[in-house]
Amino acid sequence: MDCGFFLAPMAELSHRALRELIEGFGGCDEYYTEMISAGALLSGGPFEGWYTDPLPRPEKLVYQLVGADRDQLVRAAALLDSRDCAGIDINMGCSAPAIRRTGAGAAWMTDIDRAGDLAGGLRKAVKKRLSVKLRTGLADDFDYLLRFCRRLADAGVELITLHPRTIREKFRRSARWDHVARLKRELGIPVAGNGDAATAGDLCRRAASGACNAVMAGRGAVRQPWIFAEAQRMEAARRGAGQAGEDGRAEGAGEAAFPEPVNLEETALRFVELLALHQPPEFHASRARRFFAYYCDNLIWAHHVKTLLGRETELSGMAGVLTDYFRDHPEERLRGESAAKQPAPL
Numbered sequence: 175m176d177c178g179f180f181l182a183p184m185a186e187l188s189h190r191a192l193r194e195l196i197e198g199f200g201g202c203d204e205y206y207t208e209m210i211s212a213g214a215l216l217s218g219g220p221f222e223g224w225y226t227d228p229l230p231r232p233e234k235l236v237y238q239l240v241g242a243d244r245d246q247l248v249r250a251a252a253l254l255d256s257r258d259c260a261g262i263d264i265n266m267g268c269s270a271p272a273i274r275r276t277g278a279g280a281a282w283m284t285d286i287d288r289a290g291d292l293a294g295g296l297r298k299a300v301k302k303r304l305s306v307k308l309r310t311g312l313a314d315d316f317d318y319l320l321r322f323c324r325r326l327a328d329a330g331v332e333l334i335t336l337h338p339r340t341i342r343e344k345f346r347r348s349a350r351w352d353h354v355a356r357l358k359r360e361l362g363i364p365v366a367g368n369g370d371a372a373t374a375g376d377l378c379r380r381a382a383s384g385a386c387n388a389v390m391a392g393r394g395a396v397r398q399p400w401i402f403a404e405a406q407r408m409e410a411a412r413r414g415a416g417q418a419g420e421d422g423r424a425e426g427a428g429e430a431a432f433p434e435p436v437n438l439e440e441t442a443l444r445f446v447e448l449l450a451l452h453q454p455p456e457f458h459a460s461r462a463r464r465f466f467a468y469y470c471d472n473l474i475w476a477h478h479v480k481t482l483l484g485r486e487t488e489l490s491g492m493a494g495v496l497t498d499y500f501r502d503h504p505e506e507r508l509r510g511e512s513a514a515k516q517p518a519p520l
């Protein structure tokens with residue numbers, strides 16, 4: 175299988191508006207939704223229709239579920255599995271204390287039997303691809319991770335996404351990609367790797383290294399919604415050149431340029447429009463702030479513009495802040511044409 179490029183599940187970010195924006199640049203291979211609460215879905219929460227919107231590419235959509243209750247997760251998975259989508263993913267990696275305390279997210283990783291039992295129940299309910307996204311575990315213990323993943327695979331899980339940091343590390347230190355490569359070698363089912371892919375060059379290097387069956391990007395895809403399209407073009411150029419270095423790194427990956435400069439102003443305003451179209455008014459301000467907290471790293475005066483956006487409560491006000499910014503800094507409109515504006519490191 176060719177190495178795929180996936181959009182990571184991110185609460186308040188991985189919704190239809192971001193998918194539409196990414197599709198506009200050329201898309202990626204799979205779009206994970208933000209985590210959807212199994213309990214809220216089953217009890218018909220007021221916003222569930224927005225969370226479960228599969229567009230614009232249902233055939234590439236993977237619903238991610240979060241929850242602590244086995245039966246609720248199985249019933250919610252069956253419900254989503256009956257809709258148009260590519261698969262169902264279970265969140266066993268969320269390290270947020272509010273989630274873990276309830277027994278959900280990364281709490282599943284502390285009990286192999288409990289997680290294996292859940293996977294068995296899910297397998298009976300889900301006809302589409304069943305996957306799990308997780309972290310390394312409570313400690314940096316690869317043997318435990320492998321035993322945990324083997325139990326999931328034995329129960330019928332078909333793909334594991336590993337974000338190779340421990341639960342306590344949150345986003346500290348670098349992701350341990352050697353764990354991704356080792357898990358892929360030893361597990362026997364496909365493994366996607368996730369963590370710190372900040373540029374298209376990073377995606378291509380991870381893909382060319384053979385460490386994983388897919389590379390998943392989260393924050394990098396919010397900062398640069400064109401990241402997957404750019405990586406696909408780099409990959410195509412590499413394949414055309416027919417070269418890979420002896421260390422498995424793509425020759426020239428990271429150096430190839432996106433053919434046309436990205437218009438940062440148009441992209442920002444397009445996202446505001448997409449939010450208005452595809453998210454409920456109650457979500458507009460919070461989702462816009464979340465997105466621009468990353469996207470504005472493309473701009474020289476990122477901190478200033480984030481502060482101004484933070485004062486706005488309506489999308490129209492945010493669009494005004496962005497328009498004023500680019501009017502005052504026209505040299506920043508086209509990415510690649512202003513030397514100083516490299517995105518901040520993750």
Ligand SMILES: Cc1cc2nc3c(=O)[nH]c(=O)nc-3n(C[C@H](O)[C@H](O)[C@H](O)COP(=O)(O)O)c2cc1C
Binds near residue numbers: 187207265520
């Ligand atoms: C704002 C935010 C929200 C996130 N929400 C989720 C989530 O709902 N489900 C999940 O499995 N991971 C979630 N994550 C973790 C990401 O999917 C990903 O594992 C992490 O950001 C590392 O990848 P990156 O370095 O490419 O961003 C979230 C991360 C961020 C920054």
